[in-house]
Structures are given as structure tokens and as C-alpha cells.
Amino acid sequence: MKKESESRIRPAINFFFTLPRFGTGGKMVVIGVAIVSFLLVMTILAPFISPHNPNQLSVGPADSPPSWKYPMGTNRLGQDILSRMISGGPTMMEVALVSVLICFMVGVPLGLLAGYSRRMIDSSLSLVMDSIYAFPGLVLAIAIAAVLGRGVINLAIAIAVVYIPTYFRVVRSQVLTIKELPFVEAVKVEGGGTLNVLFRQIFPNVLPSIAVIASINVADSVITEAGLTYLGLGVNVAVPDWGFDIYYGYQSFLAGAWWTVLFPGLMVVLLAGGFTFIGEGLSEVLSPRLGKR
């Protein structure tokens, strides 16, 4: 048992360390992974490394500029921005992760089904997906988030609805080519059932392109989450969150306190940028034709 799992992990680790040899794409993946791991470690260690309690009011004077004592300044409530930055990641990461999971669990099976089945199912599914895909994603997410209300799951659903069609389209188009390949035919001739063919033969071959879509999707989810929070549709006011801090700092910002918006904004860019690097790089390493959108 142990041996089997080891033999599966080894190639993955080896693959990661050979990435820089794959040129720019490989280096991009490594940079992206480094950024994301840094943010993850920071989030996990947050209670131990943050200089102040991120929620404590009046740690210093309100809206005071960056100084030795408060390296990133303080916000309107006198909260220490550095501490809020260190502990502001979890909500955003949770929402992004849950929305990617939802996309994966809905978009991939539907894509497999549509690509593999006859015209009726395929065309009706495609019609629904295309109409969602063609629509301004953020507007749809806003509408759904407004109706569903606050909460990690609700926000994740609102974001997922927008990106499910992307998974659907990529998986479907891959299935259309893969299902004609000789090895699939061979399994069918041997009497393999539909489910066997779909999930054991075709699905593993679609996985690499899903990996690319998923990492770019995480970046998109992060940005969308920040956008929804900026519009006041965020998760919870009590938990420190980068998106919320941008929303909250807006008034102080217009009065000249640039640090209240700059730092949370940079954190969002860092997180989204990390995942975009991974996605862009992966798409180049795995297949140069993928990940155009």
C-alpha cells in the first residue's frame, strides 16, 4: 500500500523539480507555487506572527501612515493593517477553493456526459452552458450573490455558476477527440461499460487540461470574490479579509490615506497572480495550445 502511494508521489515531485528546464512556462509554475505557498504558510502561522490582534480597535491612532511601529499604517478604526494583511487570507482562499470544487463537481461530469452522449443531451446542455458563458460573469455573480445572501458557500456558488461553463466546454471538446482514439475503441470492443469508458479511460486523459483551467479559475475566483466584497456583498465583517479591507478603506483612501487600500489590494494581486502564473505556466508546459482564455 505504502509502496504504491510512494510510486505515485515520486514522479510528481520529480516533475516539479524538472520544471525550470521547460523554459519560461516551467519557471512561471515555480514562481507561482512559491508565491502561493508563501501566502498559505503566512495564513497558517498568522496567529503566531501577527504583531497585533487584527480585530483589535484603536491599536494606534486612526488612519496613521506607515511608520516603524505600524509598518503598513492603521485604518479608520485604528486597526494595525500589517496584522490584518497577515490574517486576511482565509476567507478569500476558502471561497476560491469551494467554488473551484463546485465547478469541478458539476462542470466536469456534465462535460464528460455531453461530449460522450448523443445529440439531444449534448446540444441541450451546450445551449444552457453557452448562454451562461456568453453573459457578463460578474453581473450574474452579483445577481446570484445578492439573492443568496452572505456566507462562504453562497459566495462560492455565485462565483462557481459563472465558471462552470468554462470547465464544461474544455472537458467536452477534449472528450470529443479522445473518444475516437483507438484505445477507447479497444476497451469498448472488449465490452467495457459506458461508465468504465468515461471515468477510467477518458477522464484521466482530460485531467491535465482541467488542471490548467482550475488554476486560472482560482485566480478568477479570487478577483471575483474581491469584486463582490468591494460591492458590499462579502462574507462576514467580523473576519479580517483583504477584499473587505479595500471596500472599507475606500473612504479613507479618497481622503489621502493611500495605505488603507494599497496593501490589501497588493495582497489580492499577489494571491491571484500566483495562481495565474501557475495556470499560464502549466498550460505552456503541458500543451502549448491550451489555456487561451
Added chain:
Amino acid sequence: MILLLVSIVFLIVRVLPGDPALLHFGKQVNPKALAEVKHALGLDVPIYVQYYNYVVGLFHGNLGIAFSNEQPVAPQVLSAFPATLELSICSMFVAVSVGVVLGVTSSRKYGSRGDTIIRTFGVVLYSIPVFFLGLILIAIFAIGLHILPSGERISVLIPTGTTIFGVHIQTGLYTVDSLLAGNLGEFVDAVRHLILPSLALGLYISAVFLRITRSNMLEALSQEYVTAAKARGLKERTVLYGYGLRNGFLPVLTIMGLEFAGLLGGAVLTETTFAWNGLGTYIVTAITDRDYMAIQGAVVFFGIIVAIVSLVVDVSYAYLDPRIRY
């Protein structure tokens, strides 16, 4: 397709808990008054009848009555639209010019340091939330340098447009209206107000164009006719734009159609940041008021716009690529 979207939105709004009619009351609810409000808003009939009424109304250009101010939604949406249109057009112009120029440069220097820098720039642009970009621009140009206004569409009066042959023309596009009225000062003012928002939204979208142009140019430049053109000793510029870009531009056009949807979405955030009174601001206000009818109307309107744009893009293919016939 639009009908499908309408149905989805309609269903989402109706199935979820919460009675919109209750919004008209405080904690004390008078059942009789509640019934009256429900009747006025058309909420007292079964849901399939509501759906039928809504769809029929849609074909008559009727988007229902807004819950918050009890005015029809359609005129409100229509009057907010020109602002969004003006912003979208300018942003698209910024996005395509920046994206295509950088994409072409990047593909020409494929694999070099310049290429890497441009690609990294693209990734960073792609990862910046559009409202954050907008706020940075405000900080630099409005608060820091005081050279451009930080928000709203115009400083003084709304341009009135002009009257030609007894027909009054007022487009709601302030730049066009001020020109029609022959007021140059107003025109300059409107343009100054447009610069920052279009730059924010345009740069954000340009990342997508950069990527598409680069990959398509690389493909086009590796074709034999490009090698042949180079061998004949044509100028690099001619080869790059005449042979490469001409063939690599069609996919860019497709993306233009698709990204228009993204642009309208981004416009919501940009409008909020720059206090731009368009459809985006309308939606955000509707959300704050929990006015589902207004949200629904605006969403449907967005859908119609996107459908029209994709139709226009499809038709323009045939002009750009004579091989395509409908």
C-alpha cells in the same frame, strides 16, 4: 438564448425565500395593505402566470415595475445605458490597442527578455482587480498630481445635444452630445472625465488581448508564407503587420465579442469606483435596495446587449475573411 437566460434569472429570483412586497413595510405589516402592494406589483398570481406576463411584457419592451420606486424598469435602464456604452467603447479601444501592440512586440521578440517582461506584465494586469487598478490611477492622477478628475461624468451641466430639422438629438453620450451642441469646453471636460475609468477598465481587459495576439501571431509568423515574404526581402514591419497580424487578427475579433461581456461586468466595478452613473451603478443601487425586479431587468438588458454584440461580430467576420460565407 436570451429567453433561456431570462428563465434562469426569473427562477432564481422567485424560488429563493423572502417576499419583495414586505420591503415596503417596516416591522408592522398590515395584511390588507400587503395584498394591495402585491397586486400592484403583480405578485398575487401563480408563478407561471407571472412568468408568462413577464415574457410577454419583454417582447413589448417592458421590463416590469421596480419595487423600490414603483417606476417602470425599462426607461431607467435605458437612461443609464449611454454612460456604460461610452465607457465600454473607450475601454475597448484602450484594451485592443494596448493588447495588440504589446502582443505583436512580444511575439516579435519571442523568447527574449522583452518577451518575458511583457508576459509578466500581462499576468500582473490579469491579476489586478479592476477597481484596485482604478483606485491606483485615482491616487496618482487625481489625488497626487491633480491633473484629472477622480469621478463622475462631467463637471458642470449635462450636454444638451442639438436640434436638426426640428428633431432633437440627444444621445446621452456626453462626448457626442457636447460636440453636437458645438461646445468644445464641455467636450474636453467629458473626455477628461473619461480618461481614468477607460484606462482602468481597458488595461484590465488588455491582458486577455495581449495573450491572444501573442499566441496567434506566433502561429501566423511560423507559417511558410511569412518565411517566403521575409526571403523576398520585405521590410520587417510589412511582414509583421501585413502578413502576421492580418492573419492573426481574426481570433482577436472573436475575443473582442466574448470580452465585451467581461467588459460590461468590469464596468460595474469601474463605475462604482469612479461614481460613474451607468448601468453598473444602477445594479449596485438595486442590490442595496434589494430591488429584484430592477436587478432582473438590468441583467436581461445586459443579456440583450451581449447577444447583439456577438451578432455584429459574427457578421463582421465575413468582411474580414472572405472565405467565410453565411
